[in-house]
Amino acid sequence: MPPSRLHEPWASFLRxxxxxxxxxxxxxxxxxxxxxxxxxxxxxxxxxDILASRGTDPGTxxxxxxxxxxxxxxxxxxxxxVGVATVPEDYESxxxxxxxxxxxxxxxxxxxRHDLVLAKIERNSDRDREDLEALARGAGLDVSVLKSRYExxxxxxxxxxxxxxxxxxxxxxxVEEINRRRTT
Numbered sequence: 378m379p380p381s382r383l384h385e386p387w388a389s390f391l392r393x394x395x396x397x398x399x400x401x402x403x404x405x406x407x408x409x410x411x412x413x414x415x416x417x418x419x420x421x422x423x424x425x426d427i428l429a430s431r432g433t434d435p436g437t438x439x440x441x442x443x444x445x446x447x448x449x450x451x452x453x454x455x456x457x458x459v460g461v462a463t464v465p466e467d468y469e470s471x472x473x474x475x476x477x478x479x480x481x482x483x484x485x486x487x488x489x490r491h492d493l494v495l496a497k498i499e500r501n502s503d504r505d506r507e508d509l510e511a512l513a514r515g516a517g518l519d520v521s522v523l524k525s526r527y528e529x530x531x532x533x534x535x536x537x538x539x540x541x542x543x544x545x546x547x548x549x550x551x552v553e554e555i556n557r558r559r560t561t
Contacts, residue, residue: 403429406487410425424456427458495527499535506551513552
């Protein structure tokens, strides 16, 4: 179950960002911010990774709340508009609203947990595997959903699918091991 409120400094940072917006704006968020604030898992982060923005253009968001902006200097956190990321094709249909009723213009949208994991598969860093494990232990991951979304919504768009096929196999083994430990 996602937390009912945003923690500080995120709540104040986003409220101040909202006050500077002049139109409805959706932020499609993934990464550590979503893992911590939406899924309630321990994961320190200083940025909100945004794949897309609907309403306010990414350049304006970066100017208002990006690295070295006045909001970043005031709150110590910032918006990071991610230029390129390979994500499941239909991720938008599964976004969850994290900020219902909190802001005038801003709507913070979180990647669904399986989409969040798959968005990290190409990079496959130590941090990405830690996030996978945290989601598998906390919110839970369904291996069949991961496989299906990978095959149908992500693999056709990958530059090196054979490499990501191996990563997916490794990640599924990690999830299955966590599930086995949970049931014993």
